[in-house]
Amino acid sequence: MATTHDAATSTNPLGDELRGGRTxxxxxxxxxxxxxxxxxRKLVPSLMGLAKDGLLPSGFAVTGFARRDWxxxxxxxxxxxxxxxxxxxxxxxxxxxxxxxxxFHQSDFGDAAGYESLKQKLAQIDRQHGTAGNRLFYLATPPxxxxxxxxxxxxHGLSREENGRFARIIVExxxxxxxxxxxxxxxxxxxxxxxxxxxxxxxxxxxxxxxNILALRFANGIFEPLWNExxxxxxxxxxAESIGVGSxxxxxxxxxxxxxxxxxHLMQVLTLVAMEPPATLSADGVRDEKVKVLKAIRSFAxxxxxxxxxxxxxxxxxxxxxxxxxxxxxxxxxxxxxxxxFAAARLHVENWRWAGTPFYLRSGKRLPRRVTEVAIQFKQxxxxxxxxxxxxxxxxxxxxxQPDEGVALRFGAKVPGPDVRIRDVRMDFRYGAAFxxxxxxxxxxxxxxxxxxxxxxxxxxxxxxxxxxxxDSIVAGWQQSKHRPAEYVAGTWGPDAADKLLSGGRQWRKP
Amino acid sequence: xxxAPALCRTPPRAVPLPQIPDALRAIWRTCGGDERSAxxxxxxxxxxxxxxxxxxxxxxxxxxxxxxxxxGRTPCRAFLLLxxxxxxxxxxxVSATTRLHGGTHDIVLEEITVRLPSAGFERLPxxxxxxxxxxxxxxxxxxxxxxxxxxxxxxxxxxxxHTVVDTRLFAAPxxxxxxxxxxxxxxxxxxxxxxxxxxxxRRALAEAYERLPAAGGARTEVRLLxxxxxxxxxxxxxxxxxxRLGARVVLDGGGTGTGPCPDRVVLRTADAxxxxxxxxxxxxxxxxxxxxxxxxxxxxxxxxxxGDLLAAAIDLG
Numbered sequence: 001m002a003t004t005h006d007a008a009t010s011t012n013p014l015g016d017e018l019r020g021g022r023t024x025x026x027x028x029x030x031x032x033x034x035x036x037x038x039x040x041r042k043l044v045p046s047l048m049g050l051a052k053d054g055l056l057p058s059g060f061a062v063t064g065f066a067r068r069d070w071x072x073x074x075x076x077x078x079x080x081x082x083x084x085x086x087x088x089x090x091x092x093x094x095x096x097x098x099x100x101x102x103x104f105h106q107s108d109f110g111d112a113a114g115y116e117s118l119k120q121k122l123a124q125i126d127r128q129h130g131t132a133g134n135r136l137f138y139l140a141t142p143p144x145x146x147x148x149x150x151x152x153x154x155x156h157g158l159s160r161e162e163n164g165r166f167a168r169i170i171v172e173x174x175x176x177x178x179x180x181x182x183x184x185x186x187x188x189x190x191x192x193x194x195x196x197x198x199x200x201x202x203x204x205x206x207x208x209x210x211x212n213i214l215a216l217r218f219a220n221g222i223f224e225p226l227w228n229e230x231x232x233x234x235x236x237x238x239x240a241e242s243i244g245v246g247s248x249x250x251x252x253x254x255x256x257x258x259x260x261x262x263x264x265h266l267m268q269v270l271t272l273v274a275m276e277p278p279a280t281l282s283a284d285g286v287r288d289e290k291v292k293v294l295k296a297i298r299s300f301a302x303x304x305x306x307x308x309x310x311x312x313x314x315x316x317x318x319x320x321x322x323x324x325x326x327x328x329x330x331x332x333x334x335x336x337x338x339x340x341x342f343a344a345a346r347l348h349v350e351n352w353r354w355a356g357t358p359f360y361l362r363s364g365k366r367l368p369r370r371v372t373e374v375a376i377q378f379k380q381x382x383x384x385x386x387x388x389x390x391x392x393x394x395x396x397x398x399x400x401x402q403p404d405e406g407v408a409l410r411f412g413a414k415v416p417g418p419d420v421r422i423r424d425v426r427m428d429f430r431y432g433a434a435f436x437x438x439x440x441x442x443x444x445x446x447x448x449x450x451x452x453x454x455x456x457x458x459x460x461x462x463x464x465x466x467x468x469x470x471x472d473s474i475v476a477g478w479q480q481s482k483h484r485p486a487e488y489v490a491g492t493w494g495p496d497a498a499d500k501l502l503s504g505g506r507q508w509r510k511p
Numbered sequence: 512x513x514x515a516p517a518l519c520r521t522p523p524r525a526v527p528l529p530q531i532p533d534a535l536r537a538i539w540r541t542c543g544g545d546e547r548s549a550x551x552x553x554x555x556x557x558x559x560x561x562x563x564x565x566x567x568x569x570x571x572x573x574x575x576x577x578x579x580x581x582x583g584r585t586p587c588r589a590f591l592l593l594x595x596x597x598x599x600x601x602x603x604x605v606s607a608t609t610r611l612h613g614g615t616h617d618i619v620l621e622e623i624t625v626r627l628p629s630a631g632f633e634r635l636p637x638x639x640x641x642x643x644x645x646x647x648x649x650x651x652x653x654x655x656x657x658x659x660x661x662x663x664x665x666x667x668x669x670x671x672x673h674t675v676v677d678t679r680l681f682a683a684p685x686x687x688x689x690x691x692x693x694x695x696x697x698x699x700x701x702x703x704x705x706x707x708x709x710x711x712x713r714r715a716l717a718e719a720y721e722r723l724p725a726a727g728g729a730r731t732e733v734r735l736l737x738x739x740x741x742x743x744x745x746x747x748x749x750x751x752x753x754x755r756l757g758a759r760v761v762l763d764g765g766g767t768g769t770g771p772c773p774d775r776v777v778l779r780t781a782d783a784x785x786x787x788x789x790x791x792x793x794x795x796x797x798x799x800x801x802x803x804x805x806x807x808x809x810x811x812x813x814x815x816x817x818g819d820l821l822a823a824a825i826d827l828g
Contacts, residue, residue, distance in 0.1 A: 012717060012720050012721055013720070013756055014713070014716055014717035014720045014755055014756075015717060015720075015721075016717075017710075017713045017714050017716070017717035018714065018717050018718065018721075023714060026808075054711065054811050054814055058715075058718055058796075058808040058809060058810050059808055127806070130805075130806045130808050428555075429557075430557065430617075432612050432617075433555065433557035433586065433612055433615075433617040433619070434557050434559055434586065435559075435584060435585070
């Protein structure tokens with residue numbers, strides 16, 4: 001991935017010190033919606049993780065932009081509490097050392113005067129903190145505010161890049177709620193910002209284990225020759241949550257699991273698993289290959305949706321020894337809701353590498369465990385010598401994204417003794433065991449990359465829109481379907497109907 | 512965020528040298544039986560490197576602190592070779608540290624401590640070689656002065672693909688940095704903790720240089736003020752600036768600092784000046800040109816403990 005500081009360093013004979021260490025140029029970060037949970041729980045603790053590791057630029061400041069009538073002191077006190085509660089060890093001192101670089105700017109998102117005063121404030125911050133006129137805007141607001149903020153930033157010249165200064169914007173998911181709204185949002189973004197200025201954040205891509213998919217595939221000689229339809233029987237990608245929707249019923253009702261998880265996290269993981277080797281690890285080198293994967297997945301015809309996908313809702317059950325509500329009993333959820341809390345789909349990447357190899361995706365709430373994994377299941381050997389020719393358990397290469405991050409390989413081994421019996425064994429690599437130490441939050445990596453202008457781990461416009469194209473075709477099929485969502489008891493691995501998606505003796509893993 | 516994992520160290524057990532392999536196997540059982548520990552958790556060994564560290568006995572706490580930091584990031588079989596002329600003969604102790612990870616005790620450190628008189632140094636390569644875990648990268652940490660007999664260094668370095676030194680500990684850096692250079696020229700992979708320690712200084716200089724207008728072949732002069740303990744680091748920084756900028760470098764040993772890095776760096780070229788000082792935990796950089804006097808900026812003067820630097824050096828190696 002790119003480690004560039006900036007083109008300007010090419011004339012600096014000491015410049016490789018800045019490039020090699022991934023040192024960003026000085027900048028001011030403006031967080032819209034700074035009084036929300038994301039800022040307190042994730043963004044500022046992650047910034048302090050970067051500060052602790054010496055990765056923040058020398059000139060750096062943060063301005064919180066929000067409607068509430070907070071003072072700088074109140075803002076700092078909230079952030080200090082967040083760093084203490086959610087930050088890595090020893091980051092409280094880092095915050096204390098630079099607390100005066102955090103200021104609050106009270107304004108309504110639509111108030112033109114608020115942006116004019118923000119502009120003046122940022123000029124003052126440049127003078128006080130050496131932030132050199134570089135700007136990074138973070139939209140940590142509900143999506144309904146995006147349009148107003150984008151329009152105001154452009155109108156007040158805050159999105160303009162002049163005299164080598166950068167202006168970048170980080171957009172949190174969801175990037176629209178279907179293809180049409182995603183296109184509209186992207187068009188709006190484009191009115192003020194070029195694509196290279198835009199960083200659409202999907203925190204899954206900041207996880208070490210997700211990045212390790214590329215390392216595993218392309219830094220090792222042994223996997224890639226097997227990574228195709230000749231050797232791989234099928235691929236299962238699972239993102240399971242054990243929690244229900246809780247108090248987010250109203251929000252979830254608008255999205256469902258397919259928009260909340262599959263359109264972004266699962267599709268991103270799928271592209272990394274299925275993509276061709278990029279020519280380089282540049283942002284566009286990687287993203288070009290990811291987009292090709294999505295383009296190779298055909299939209300579903302309405303008639304195919306019932307056959308190739310499953311949607312379901314959890315019903316009342318017992319979880320962890322306690323009775324839990326069904327989805328339609330949750331707060332903010334109508335009793336006749338058809339919003340899915342579980343979805344599974346069989347996708348085909350129709351290209352030379354993957355022709356005929358199904359990719360099974362599933363995600364759900366109130367499943368037995370919180371787990372994200374990719375299972376590459378290999379084909380049986382062509383001739384079965386052992387156990388009377390009965391098929392053995394297939395080899396599985398398991399990429400565990402969370403928790404217990406790591407990689408495992410399942411294969412058959414001879415059981416010691418005079419008979420020839422084969423038993424499954426597992427070779428296990430665990431990140432925590434092999435590398436130990438404290439793991440940085442995904443946001444640390446992504447915030448640093450945005451400061452560096454490295455978009456590799458961010459979704460590009462065409463990726464987002466291609467993913468919506470596929471998801472929209474599924475949603476359209478569901479809307480036309482005569483069937484209601486299936487049901488599954490809370491705490492189980494989903495509805496029976498999900499098993500029917502898998503044919504030829506294949507089974508869902510129970511991770 | 513991840514919580515600090517629970518570590519558990521077995522008591523060190525003195526063992527005769529020929530019985531070290533048996534003692535290491537016994538450790539596996541001490542940590543919880545061949546397959547399962549007494550409390551029902553699995554035991555796994557996930558060593559990533561062999562680590563060979565040598566230091567004077569007086570520096571044992573420093574070496575142990577470094578290994579403690581290292582085990583958190585890079586599980587290893589560690590040989591701690593402590594030269595102690597009060598020791599009558601070579602003696603060894605074996606212990607292990609496990610980390611509870613999920614339901615599993617991971618052995619993250621198998622530690623073999625060897626105390627020996629300097630006369631016993633010749634026997635070390637033969638002692639260590641058969642105990643290295645097969646097929647793992649081997650790293651030597653030479654955490655002591657440059658030896659009077661250079662083959663002591665070379666014999667241990669020959670066991671390992673990568674050597675880490677700390678030139679801060681060298682008594683005569685003017686001469687001994689040359690010894691290291693010669694080995695690098697012959698293809699040895701050597702990482703110097705002192706060079707990593709200078710990283711904030713190099714970064715601050717690079718950032719400051721960004722603010723200078725193109726000097727177009729103007730002469731660059733650098734004065735490096737340092738205390739006694741910082742001679743090696745100051746020489747390294749001076750060599751770097753000479754090589755990169757063609758600068759004329761003057762080392763001034765009149766500094767009062769007691770740390771391993773310079774007290775002050777003043778760089779002049781054309782009408783511009785960079786002035787770096789580290790009065791406390793921050794390097795403060797002042798940059799001025801004929802046209803501008805820039806706001807001072809700061810970078811943290813330290814990137815962590817010696818253990819942190821060692822862990823970074825192992826990653827580099």
